[in-house]
Amino acid sequence: MARLTLLDWPVLRQLRGADPTGRGSAVTSARTRSTVPRTSTADGMAESICPYCAVGCSQRIFHQDGKVIQIEGNPESPVSRGRLCPKGAASEQLANSYLRQTTVRYRRPYATEWEDLDLDTAMDMIADRFIEARRKHWEDEDEQGRSLRRAMGIASLGGATIDNEENYLIKKFFTAAGAIQIENQARI
Incomplete structure (x- = not known):
């Protein structure tokens, strides 16, 4: 880094240059002039x-x-x-964040430790449990023969970390699957 001389002082640059009010180039340091936005170097x-x-x-x-x-x-x-x-x-x-989870973590029933699962295994486990709960708790009609077509063993509790369109699709999916307990912040 070059040493500053008397002529490099902002007040003198202001008086000698084209910035007499001292609001622009006269008061801008070399470091500021060399600064570029992070977004300009992005891939x-x-x-x-x-x-x-x-x-x-x-x-x-x-x-x-x-x-x-x-x-x-x-x-x-x-x-x-x-x-x-x-x-x-x-x-x-x-x-x-270094705390961000990037793998599927699973704790088996009665286990004390978490284990990593690959995504395909976890998705298969979820699908199997969903189908089994729907099959086991399906109610086609009530005691009087009125049509119910619902599954009392599944429910959806959503959060605000997905947008309205995704919440809408989740609502449609769970309704089609027969769930009646569907709750979400979006209130669809």
Whole structure:
């Protein structure tokens, strides 16, 4: 780094240069001039939806070397118009946290330790249990012969970490499967 001379002082740059009010180039340091936005060095940008609530704010996610480096609001979104709440703006920490679980964790009944499962095994276990619960608790009609067509052994309790469209599809799926206990923040 070069040594500063008397002529490099901001006041003297202001008086000698084209910035007499001292609001622009006269008071801008070399370090500030060399600073570039993180997004300009990104390998790419992907559009996504904020995972925190059912509003569905659109995000622009910038990545570099396989890591999220910046998340900002998408100005083209009719929902959020480029704005994010504090949680949405800080969702980069969610993606890059060392505490983030990236594998399926399973604790067998009466076990004291968690184990890793591959995704296919976990999905098969969930599907088998869902089908078995539906089969075991299916009610076709009541005592008077009235049609029920419901499964009392399955229910859905959703959260706000998926958007309204996904909540709508979950509601349709569980209704088609015969569930009547379906609760979600989206209140579809």
